[in-house]
Amino acid sequence: MKEFAVFWGCTIPARFPFIEKATRLVFDDLGATVHELEGHTCCPEGVLVKSNDEDAFYLVAARNLAIVERAGLDVVTPCSGCYSTFKEAESHLAADWRAREAVNARLEPEGLRFDGELRVVHLAEWLADVLGPGPVAAKVVKPLWGLRIAVHYGCHLLRPSPAVRWDDPLSPTKVEGLVAALGATVVDYPTKMQCCGGALDRVGERDASLAFARRKLLDLQAHGVDALVVVCPSCFQQFDLNQAALQRAKEDVNVPVLYLSELVALAYGHSPEEIGLEMHRVGVEPFLERWEARQADKARLAALFDVSLLAKCVNCQACKDDCPVCKIDPSFQPTEIMARLLAGELDEVLAERQLWKCLECYTCQELCHSRIGMADTFRRLKEIAIEAGLGPDQVVAAYETFVKTGLLGSARESARKKLGLEPLPARGGDLSGLLGSDDGEESR
Ligand code: SF4
Numbered sequence: 001m002k003e004f005a006v007f008w009g010c011t012i013p014a015r016f017p018f019i020e021k022a023t024r025l026v027f028d029d030l031g032a033t034v035h036e037l038e039g040h041t042c043c044p045e046g047v048l049v050k051s052n053d054e055d056a057f058y059l060v061a062a063r064n065l066a067i068v069e070r071a072g073l074d075v076v077t078p079c080s081g082c083y084s085t086f087k088e089a090e091s092h093l094a095a096d097w098r099a100r101e102a103v104n105a106r107l108e109p110e111g112l113r114f115d116g117e118l119r120v121v122h123l124a125e126w127l128a129d130v131l132g133p134g135p136v137a138a139k140v141v142k143p144l145w146g147l148r149i150a151v152h153y154g155c156h157l158l159r160p161s162p163a164v165r166w167d168d169p170l171s172p173t174k175v176e177g178l179v180a181a182l183g184a185t186v187v188d189y190p191t192k193m194q195c196c197g198g199a200l201d202r203v204g205e206r207d208a209s210l211a212f213a214r215r216k217l218l219d220l221q222a223h224g225v226d227a228l229v230v231v232c233p234s235c236f237q238q239f240d241l242n243q244a245a246l247q248r249a250k251e252d253v254n255v256p257v258l259y260l261s262e263l264v265a266l267a268y269g270h271s272p273e274e275i276g277l278e279m280h281r282v283g284v285e286p287f288l289e290r291w292e293a294r295q296a297d298k299a300r301l302a303a304l305f306d307v308s309l310l311a312k313c314v315n316c317q318a319c320k321d322d323c324p325v326c327k328i329d330p331s332f333q334p335t336e337i338m339a340r341l342l343a344g345e346l347d348e349v350l351a352e353r354q355l356w357k358c359l360e361c362y363t364c365q366e367l368c369h370s371r372i373g374m375a376d377t378f379r380r381l382k383e384i385a386i387e388a389g390l391g392p393d394q395v396v397a398a399y400e401t402f403v404k405t406g407l408l409g410s411a412r413e414s415a416r417k418k419l420g421l422e423p424l425p426a427r428g429g430d431l432s433g434l435l436g437s438d439d440g441e442e443s444r
């Protein structure tokens, strides 16, 4: 499904045209053919229209979809409100043929008919399911290098199920899968599934609405996120515009907020100016500066490791509790070490003793659904630590013995003799010549 109609809704073109710009760039980059159809109205919005006139809600939703059906297309929308409206209308009119025929009788004068044969897809769904994280990641030219990103799903992308069926309505993961595919470290946080509270603002409950935003923003801040990603313009409004209101009231909140397509557009190499990021009310500069600072660190890391594998482990952590070392010594957390590497802490990791605790037992690799494992990364870390003169004394001394004697221990001939064992043939010898060094130190 690379050719479709787009439904922008009201909020994006009216309030956040920069989201429209980023979305259009991402569609182009991913080779989509997008049709703009004439005659669309508000989807309509649920709280304001449905509570006034339920029939009007279904009729207008069906009319918007009928325009797409007449063009023989499916529809993609970047607005979760519109998505939820369409899904609800589809589900209601599919289940109630009388209501559907009543709607179609009113659409007939315009030459329209709603049969529910089109596919209604949210932008996040198009990226995550129709294309998939792999093809989305394939276009990345500027990976997020482990920047800590949290996702706010909002309500209308997920619920009500079963009208909406694309991710778990209470425990979704698909947008996080996309964010991880861009190279970020996904941050889980206790209030992830809390509603943004924006709808309260629309019914005159501003204080309650701000309380929702405040609670979530403070939670995100406490979890050290670099940015929050949203998939709905109304959620964006709540966390950007209303966060700015909290800032003006001198509240200590500062979480840069990005709509999903803005993050993808940046990772695809579009500049902040091109997508109008300066139009956000809460500045995204701290996020962009952190991203730039990562480039040098990460170029160094990429020369030493496969960074995409490190990111996979950080975002997966499935084998975390199976490492035999962790079971005995919980201070050894291999996936946390992978996260620290991505966070630019290579020198700190090398200087500590934790990396030497990996037994290179390959349990993680055997259990890994993708056969990745972390033993090879720890082996490489150990090599780099030794090259930097940071190896434990025992390891350094053992290697010196190995180079000088060719052995790590002499045979206990007296004990062997007592056991009736014949003396071994001559063994060992100085390996420094073979290894290209006279003192063993330079051979490393
Ligand atoms: S749901 Fe909101 S953003 Fe979408 S069209 Fe309706 S009013 Fe506009």
Ligand code: SF4
Pocket (backbone or CB within 6 Å): 322, 323, 324, 325, 326, 334, 357, 358, 359, 360, 361, 362, 363, 364, 365, 373, 374, 375, 378
């Ligand atoms: S290879 Fe290392 S990290 Fe993996 S399970 Fe064994 S000890 Fe743990």
Ligand code: SF4
Pocket (backbone or CB within 6 Å): 312, 313, 314, 316, 317, 318, 319, 320, 335, 364, 365, 367, 368, 369, 370, 371, 372, 373, 374
């Ligand atoms: S080794 Fe495999 S299972 Fe373990 S954290 Fe990495 S990707 Fe996940």
